[in-house]
Each structure stands twice: as structure tokens, then as C-alpha cells.
Amino acid sequence: MTSPSVSREAYGEASDRLVADTASATSAQLATVADEILSVAGLLRTDLRLRRALTDPSRPGSDRAELIGSLLSGKVSQVTVDSVATLVAGRFARPGQLLDAAEHLGVDALLASAERDGKLAEVEDELFRFGQIATGDSGLAGALSDANVPLSVRVKLVEDLLKGKAQPATVRLVEVALTGFGGRGFAASLNRLVEATAEKRDREVAYVTVAKPLTDAEEQSLAAKLSALYGRDVSLKVDVVPAVLGGVSVRVGSDLYDGTVLRKLNAAKQAFA
Template identity: 40%
Template sequence: MVSFRGASADAVAVLTEQLGGVGEGSAAKVADDLFSAAATIRSEATLRRFVTDQSVAPEARKGLVTELFSGKVDAVTLGLLGEAASRRWTKGRDLADALEQLGVIAAVRSTGLQGNQLVDELFAVRQTVTGSSELRNALSDPARSGADKSGLIDSLLAGKALAATVQLVKQALSGSYRTVVAALEDYERVAAAVQGEGVATVHVARPLAAADQQRLATALSRHYGRTVHLNVVVDADVLGGVRVEIGDDVIDGTVSSRLDDARRKIAG
């Protein structure tokens, strides 16, 4: 997830708590509104500087944002935007990044009890994009319009995935992240975190049996003190064993890793 520090972290905590009152039925609309507001603030440098300028009174910043977005977003979103504008931000870009993250949280909440399915679908899309240079190039091609790329996502996912999955994959095209894949990976983490879970990417030589997945998930959950959601990748570079990536931690128990260790010891 995007890392916020200092005043920005405090602001995000307050806004996330405020977002907690949004119901499942309206959460998708709130997500769309927050994504739109984030895009506006990113694209309008004068507006961004004004609403993050600490020399301007919080009431003035809040008043401008309320006036600008009134009638364009619902009351819940307008309240969030006003609160966001009145807060201190460590860096100017943090405001738009925070609104996007809040939008992702709202999209996750719109799925109700299907949050785990959302994480799985985002992972599946990320794997598809990673594995297809043609699709990856199509989604990153600056010559293709946003509407064209959005239509491509609809053709791939409409009727086959949750509405929130489609919504978030389209948001990943906004360019706020270095790549679409990086955006989807971050959205997965946010989706899991909303449910109090972590995400572990597990690289194996061949598919894991359900019982083995459950044992690994239980062991990791016990170690990290929270439920861990597994994303399993069948990786040709893994000769055997398992490599687990969770946050900044890497647990490498693969045969290839042990062979590399042996080669280094022989060479040393």
C-alpha cells in the first residue's frame, strides 16, 4: 500500500475511520467519486497547491473544495473531501494518493462478503497482464484513448468478475502508479488489509494441493499474527520447494535457492 508519514498518516487514519460509515450499497459510487476527485487534484496544479498550502486557513481550503465538488459527488464523498482539504499533508501529492486509497477501500467494501474473491480476481488479472506482453502493451500504449482501454477491460472481464474488480482494474489505468501491474498489486494489499489480512505470494514448481495451501496459510497466519491470504504462482524457475513473499519478507525454501547457496560455498 502507499506509505504515508507524519501528518499525512494522521490524516489518512481520520479519513479511513470516517469512510467506515459508508454502506455497502453506496460504496461503489463513493469509490468512483473519490477516484474522480483524486484525478482532478492531480491534474490541477493550482488547486493542489491551494488545498495543501498550510498558510491557508483550513476553513478556506475546505470551503473551496466543497464549492468545487458540490453537486458533482454525493454528500458522503463531499464530507470526506472537505475533511481531507482541512487536514495537514506531509507532501502535496499525498492528498490525491490518499483519496485514491480511500476509493480502493470503498470499492472493497462494496463487495460485502466477497472480499476474498476480489483479492483473488485482482491477482488473476495481474498475472494475466504480467504474462501477456500484448495485453500489457495495449494497456500502457499512450496512443490508445482511456475509453478504448476501458472497453478492452470490459471485453475481458464484464460478466466474468465482480463489478469492484472491473472498477479497480480500470482505475489501475489512471497512471497514478508506475505500471498497471504495480497498481493492481497495491490494490490487492489494500483489499486484504480491509479484511484484516495480509497477502503472501507463493512461488511453487507445481500447483499446491488444497490441504497444503491450508497448512501453509495457517503457519504464516500464526507467524505474522493475522490471517494471510495466499496467491499461488506456478513458476518455471522453481525446481522444487516453496518461495514465499509477504511484504518485504522473502522466505526462500526452493531447491534452486539451496543450489545457489551450495555453489557460493564451493566457489568461496
């Protein structure tokens, strides 16, 4: 979370409550809780008055928790009610931070579900591959990113594309990206969810761009070097782009190491210019 300390504290308390309450839950039960929390986030997204009421600093946290509890009771599981009420009882500097926190909490539950099912690494790879497919097709990228297209239409498109080809958690996370996870655009949301999945596996994500596919030995060597550099395991996400001509570009967080032939040619052109 990148929110101020007050919202981080509220999120942390809600996350701890969720983890404790789902310690013995099955993967399916966690997936249900995740879907419920994400549905609450969807409600917060569309109802600004509710967001403001639930972050009103003049109201005690217990009152705000009681309000959301009364709205959700009987409609979702008690685990969801308790987790969201704990979140709402905390302090947020602005209403949008509550929405971000609710989205993160739902994603956390979804990733926990995939982890409990032993599918977390698979979900991470599927999210990245779908991102490559989407960005590689301008028509598809436009359709998925167009806020003027009803969300239900875009969700149906994703479900049709991924039905039987991806884990249920992957499909749900792509749907989260459609709504703009953390206020980002679709492509950026998808990348952040790839990184969140890797973080759940205690890994760093390295986006690698090459002109031709790396061999297994080359991937292992690069991963080992990056792991040594960053002090933790690294998950490589390799994108083959012939236009870079040769060499390797690696991006890890805000760090960029660009050793591609294209970059060197561009640098030479600028020097001569």
C-alpha cells in the same frame, strides 16, 4: 498510508467521516461514493494548480474545504463532498500526498462496498488472477502499463477482458491500478490493491511460487504455519512456475523465504564460480 503524520491525520479524519456517513449505506450506494471520490482523485491528478491550492499551508483548512466544496457541490453526493472536504481541511506536506490520500479514500469506499455485498474475498482472488494473466502475457502487460496509450483505451481493454467475468469492484480496482495507485507502476499497483483487500479482511498476503500446483492439504498446512508465524490469518496467492524446478518460495511483505531448487542451483553455481 506511508505519508508523514500530518497527512495520516488528515486521511484518518476523512476516513472516520466516510465510515460514519455511510454506516447505513447499501453496497450500491457505497460503490457510487467510491466512484465519485476516485473521480475527484482523477481531477487532482490532472490539475496540479488545484492540488497546490488545496494544500496551500498559508490558507486556513476551512478555506480549502470551502473551495473543494464549491467545486463539487451539486455534482456528487453530499457524503462525497463532506469526506473530501474533511480530507482537504487537513495538512499535507506536499500536493502529491493529497492525491494519494484521495485515492486511498476511494479505494476504502470501494472495498467497503464489496465487503457489504459479501464479495471481498472474491474480489481479492480476482485481482490476483488478473495480475497473473497480465504479467504472463508480455503484450497485454505492455499495453496496460504504457502511459503513452490513452487511459480511456486501457480502461476499455480491461472492461472488455473482464466483462461478465469479475465483480464490478474488481474491474474498478484494476482501473485504479492503471492510473498508478500511490505512484506505482501497473503491476505493483495491482499487488498493493490485492494486499489492501486482504488487509480489509484482516489477513496477510503470502505470495507463493511453486513448480507444480499444491494440493488442498499442502495449501492448508502452509497457510496454518504462516498464520502461526505472523499472528494473523494468511491469504495464499499461489503462482505455478515450472522453471523453479521444485521447492517453494514464499514472500510476505519484505520477508522472502526461498527454498526452490532453482535458488539452490544458482547458489551452488555462485559458490563454484
